Amino acid sequence: MxxxxxxxxxxxxxxxxxxxxxxxxxxxxxxxxxxxxxxxxxxxxxxxxxxxxxxxxxxxxxxxxxxxxxxxxxxxxxxxxxxxxxxxxxxxxxxxxxxxxxxxxxxxxxxxxxxxxxxxxxxxxxxxxxxxxxxxxxxxxxxxxAGERRGRGQAVGGDIDGLSAIVRACPDTLTGERDKALVLTGFHYASRSQEPAGLLTGDITVHPRGLLVDVLTGKTKHSVRTAKIPYADDTLICPVRAYTAYRTRLVAEHGERWADPSTPAFVGIDRWGHVTGGMVPDSVTRAVKRISMRAGVPIAWTGHSLRIGLASVARRAGRDGIAIADQGGWARHSRSMLGYMQRDNASAGLT
Structure with a gap:
């Protein structure tokens, strides 16, 4: 004081x-x-x-x-x-x-x-x-x-097998639908934990080709980027279908007011199925960890696993680095993004 x-x-x-x-x-x-x-x-x-x-x-x-x-x-x-x-x-x-x-x-x-x-x-x-x-x-x-390592180190990155396991483990409840939508959409726009917590219903638009997500991004200098999330060939892990199913169920079970553009896109839900309001960054982080543990993912995911996962999986699939940066809101040629490309090994296949 x-x-x-x-x-x-x-x-x-x-x-x-x-x-x-x-x-x-x-x-x-x-x-x-x-x-x-x-x-x-x-x-x-x-x-x-x-x-x-x-x-x-x-x-x-x-x-x-x-x-x-x-x-x-x-x-x-x-x-x-x-x-x-x-x-x-x-x-x-x-x-x-x-x-x-x-x-x-x-x-x-x-x-x-x-x-x-x-x-x-x-x-x-x-x-x-x-x-x-x-x-x-x-x-x-x-x-x-001296052999002493401190800190958690870099979080494990999400991957396609993990997404599939998570979707299969989600219960047939509103919470389960919310969990699928949270993880699948978050993976596809490389979300930080605070980003889905800040999204409003009006920030996510269902488009004939998928979703348009207006994300407030940046740690210090804020801007809005629009991430385009297309329909997936694999319907099990399709982020667009998961999000629309979640929103349809939310409105059906809790009323039309949740369709208002000013309401939170991702809501908190207690153990009895009551909607408690919008999620906050800590609740997103806890949810991602809980969801991955429920699915038996070998190393529990954290709030940053979705962000790391998009960069590393897209790079392995041969996506252009600039396209990855634009989708995830990184500066082009960002050092942190390059660090997330965990399996992009320059020595692989050389000998």
Missing amino acids: IAAVELVDHALVERQALVERWAERHGVDAARRLAEAEDLADAVAAEITPDNTTDTYAKSWRVWTRFCAAARLPELESSRGSLVAFVAWMLREGQQNGKGYAPSSASTHLAAAVVGLRERGVTVSGDDQAEARAALEGLAMKLLK
Whole structure:
């Protein structure tokens, strides 16, 4: 709470000094209008910043404050030594349970803590930050050499056999229909867990050749892409048929209001079959895991398995990389997309 007050106080002091400079240059009326424009810019920035980004910054700042308390260092001070010590502490014992963070998590917390320090008026040297990151990479390499691997690693990718098993295991209920539609459509537009959670009924259009799905995409810079999902030759795992069957059953069992374009495309359903509202990203992730486990998929899928699966399966089928990127909302030649093409082995068949 004290840190939050300090952040607000620092911002107010900076804004007041800025307004005073404007008043000297342009007069009081112009300074007031410029200040109002700054307030509007702040409001817009707050509105468009994704909730998960804000949550990450807040969580990382709490990690920084725990470190400072443990090391008896001032929170609002940054130095080469404190940043390197922060990295070492995170890898050694930084989690609440006393265990070390995975290097990827430590990297995220380091970057976000630096943002938090700068927001609070603390000068963070680029050289000091670079040295802390070099220390992180060096310590992470030592962990690997010692045989210690942390973090979950990349999620397993979905595949056609898994989709078939999932469809066969879905019960003949509204939940089963929803599960089939969620997984089959999500696979075909390479969904992240937050994307089906954000879809409205009006975002998905049934077209003579399949579905048109308007997906809000991007982690920081949001845009809408329209993914085209055609009918599948295999009717068992056809995403279009699965989605239309699910929506028809939802309206038949729970009323015409669910046909309204402003209602969630994918709804939560409790154990008694009651619709609880729209799904959220966490419920999508849990659903994909539960659905895959019910089907006996050897390694349970996660919320990212559908995204990985589209990239790797399409690549194995000989699809063009640019077409895959456009369908899944990746930047063309994206490194992450190329990393998802798990079985696209350059050495296969050479010898």
